[in-house]
Amino acid sequence: MSIPYDEETQPLVPRGVTRRRDNSVASFLARGRSNTINSLKSGFETVKKHKNEFWLLIIGSLVLYLGFTLAFLPRTSLSRDFRRLHFSKLTKSEAFRIYVETLMKENKCQDHLSNYTSHIHWAGDAHALEYTINELSMLGFTPKLEEYHTWLNEPVKTEVTLWDQNHLLYNASMTEDYISEGEDNDSFKKVFGFHGFSANGTVRSEYVYCNYGTIEDYEHLLSHNVKLEGKIHVIRYGAIMKGIVVKNAETFGALGAILYTDSFDDGLITENNGYKPYPEGPARHESSIERGSVLLVDSVAGDPTTPEYSSKHKDVKRLNSSSNLPTIPSVPMSEREIAPLLKLLNGNGIQWETKGNVKGFQYFSGPSDAGVSCRIVNEQKYLTKEITNVVIEIPGILKEQEVIIGNHRDSWTSGGAGGPNSGSSILLEIARGFSALHQKGWKPLRTIKLISWDGGEQGMLGSTEYGEYHRESLSKGTVAYFNLDLGVIGSKLNIKANPLLNELIVRSSKRTLFKEDPEVTLYDYWKESSNATIDILGAGTDFAVFQNNLGIPSIDFSFDRDPKKDAVHQFHSSYDSFEWMKTFVDPDFSLHSTMAMFVGVSTLSLTENELLGFKTHEYMIEISKYYKTLYSNISEVFPNDEMIMTLKDNLVDLLELLTTHTTLDFDAMVDFVREQTQQDYPWWEWNKKLVILTRLISTNSKLRKLDRYFITDEGLKGRPFMKHSIFAPDKQTGYQGDVLPGLHEALLSENRQECIYWLETLLTQLDKISSLLTI
Structure with missing residues (x-):
């Protein structure tokens, strides 16, 4: 992307000097007023003698003074006039510089992360709250607490045993090995391996190994006559979301499911490749257990007993069951503890092509021999528990417009250093930067909210309940949502975003120094390491309610793991610890500080500019690109269907118009209005500023409405929470994002009526957008 030189693409290097404002209009008038008063005092005696002449002199002086003042008033822009009218004490450039200087002088991420990871902090934890x-109060903010009463589970007992007839062969511990975190921070607490929202129950049967548990894996097993019905299914993590894994197992007849992590999927950094395991080295510890939620978050987020309405009140009406919850028990296990079960499958069934690192296992499917069985005990305590979101607000000049930055603070264990508490630490650093501005009298143009969500791990409970409770105000006034979850788990900058925000992200990365190196911007590093790639949004974190349900453009920020060189992030295990972060990932916490600066600069770029920094052309290009991949499939699935052929060709024509003319013209107009907003005019051309103001208000209104136009009342088929017709989690994998999901799913299911519905819906929505953006 080629961006012309301007102030907003230059790195923010602290200068230690703020701009003087002695030549402002206010100071000029003040000096003139002072001189006039002194003259009046010195001529007081003369005034008494020549009263009439005095008044003529006064009137003449005033006329002359006002004429002189008006004639020599400095030229000003609409942007500067707007801020002066609202008594803003800092210029835009001063706001950026003070924010960056504050974070460069000190880095408190290490202290924050040490505190968050010092104890088990499940949803509702009082200490983390x-x-x-x-911390926010000490920064001068007044945190607002919003409580919700959500239905969730906490572990009582999980057990996996191996039997030969009535003889117990093996009893798994279901915990990880104790590792001391050192004298100063020995925070390791053992937590049973368990799943959020897993069904209670005790089951015992023969078992079968089902690879990654994808539909393709199950079809492969069935094609080789491997018996699945009535068995316990053992599945490795990695290809699809946990909830979909368990749902697939349930669909293919499983009585229960065991999910484990195979270190083979960690990439280069494994024991088999010569790396030592944690804590001696960067590889996975063989007792590491990946916990997580098995709620179908690809379909819904938030409290599953209150779909699409808030659990704000304790006595809210709740559903007794949900299709998004599993009906079979499931438990997670470590690579080491699953080995005794899997080794007994060798020679039975088919052998999978995809191998792994489980010791002694040759990756046969099974099932286990007659008489050899597995027993799962899953006992979870389900309860309605109060969770608390912490909200701070920095009111803006435009109170009806806001930008939200959010992160959830709860974790599955005493760990959570990478996910989510690196993001929690960064959120507090961003708050510190804004606090420094606020204390200097800064008032943002648009309101900024920083929110610490609760209950994120179970299924984005806090963020979703907030979104459902504040639906009307969010839909009306929230400009964008910025998400922090896995803030730092490696060295690779990983940005997922709505394409409307792509240019803003690139500009902000060019203004952010990488690890405070004045010679290297974050964009330089990003470009060199991953070609400055921006991915589409997927699922599994707190932007879901904003982007997928409300149509609020969102960004997910993180430094992700590079599997070729970075230490293994032992996701949702006790080894995602403070010591792991400090030893193997970010020893000086400079990546944390870089991310805090980047997110803060991105926020200021959106809140401090009169015109929203959205680009419509990139958005339509992205839609057009994905539609082209589906276009030929439509003909293949529905050949010779005249109605569908007409609709699909009409959609091609409309996208062609949008990408070659409408959005290019509109974005050019936006750039022109931005230039006019910042251009200086003499006072007597106030009418020109009035015209510019009208254009500014109209343009911002259109940009704010655009993504809301893609919201549908019904949502996707079987997934009513997912209301956005352009973006949703992929229904088959969950983690990845899907573009044009309704149309894509209609083609996969070969449903003619659904295909027609989504073609007509997209045509209607894009036609409205074409009208909205046509100049």
Whole structure:
């Protein structure tokens, strides 16, 4: 992307000097007023003698003074006039510089992360809540607490045993090995391996190994006559979301499911490749257990007993069951503890082509021999528990417009250093930067909210309940949502975003120094390491309610793991610890600081500019690109269907118009209005500024409406929470994002009526957008 030189693409290097404002209009008038008063005092005696002449002199002086003042008033832009009218004490450039200088002088991420990871902090944890409140209060903010009453589970007992007839062969511990975190921070607490929202129950049967548990894997097993019905299914993590894994197992007749992590999928950094395991080295510890939620978050987010409405009140009406919850028990296990079960499958069934690192296992499917069985005990305590979001607000000049930055603070264990508490630490650093501005009298143009969500791990509970409770105000006034979850788990900058925000991200990365190196911007590093790639949004974190349900353009920020060189992130295990972060990932916490600067600069770029930094052309190009991949499939699935052929060709024509003319013209007009907003005019051309103001308000209104136009009332088939017709989680994998999901799913299911519905819906929505953007 080629961006012309301007101030907003230059790195923010602290200068230590703020701009003087002695030559402002206010100071000029003040000096003139002072001189006039002194003259009046010195001529007081003369005034008494020549009263009439005095008044003529006064009137003449005033006329002359006003004429002189008006004639020599400095030229000003609409942008500067707007801020002066609202008594803004800092210029835009001063706001950026002070924010960056504040974070460069000190980095408190290490202290924050150490505190968050010092204890088990499940949803509703009081200590993490109190720490967050205290830190924000010390920065001068007044945190607002919003409580919700959500239905969730906490572990009582999980057990996996191996039997030969009535003889117990093996009893798994279901915990990880104890590792001391050192004298100063020995925070390791053992937590049973368990799943959020897993069904309670005790089951015992023969078992079968089902690879990654994808539909293709199950079809492969069935094609080789491997018996699946009535068995316990053992599945490795990695290809698809946990909830979909368990749902697939349930669909193919499983009584229960065991999910484990195979270190083979960690990439280069494994023991088999010569790396030592944690804590001696960067590879996975063989007792590491990946916990997580098995709620179908590809379909829904938030409290599953209150779909699409908030659990704000304790006595809210709740559903007794949900199709998004599993009906079979499931448990997670480590690579080491699953080995005794899997080794007994060798020679039975088919052998999978995809191998792994489980010791002694040759990756046969099974099932296990007659008489050899597995027993799962899953006992979870389900309860309605109060969770608390912590909200701070920095009111803006435009109170009806806001930008939200959010991160959830709860974790599955005493760990959570990478996910989510690196993001929690970064959120508090961003708050510190904004606090420094606020204390200097800064008032943002648009309101900024920083929110610490609760209950994120179970299924984005806090963020979704907030979104459902504040639906009307969010839909009306929220300009964008910025998400922090896996803030730092490696060295690879990983940005997922709505394409409307792509240019803003690139500009902000060019203004952010990488690890405070004045010679290297974050964009330089990003471009060199991954060609500055921006991916589409997927699922599994707190932007879901904003982007997928409300149509609020969102960004997910992180430094992700590079599997070729970075230490293994032992996701949702006790080894995702403070010591792991400090030893193997970000020893000086400079990546944390870089991310805090980047997100803060991105926020200021959106809140401090009168015109929203959205680009419509990139958005339509992205839609057109994905539609082209589906276009030929439509003909293949529905050949000779005249109605579908007409609709699909009409959609091609409309996208062609949008990408070659409408959005290019509109974005050019936006750039022109931005230039006019910043251009200086003499006072007597106030009418020109009025015209520019009208254009500014109209353009911003259109940009804010655009993504809302893609919201449908019904949502996707079987997934009513997912209301956005352009973006949704992929229904088959969950983690990845899907573009044009309704049309894509209609083609996969070969459903003619659904295909027609989505072609007509997209035509209607894009036609409205064409009208909206036509100049």
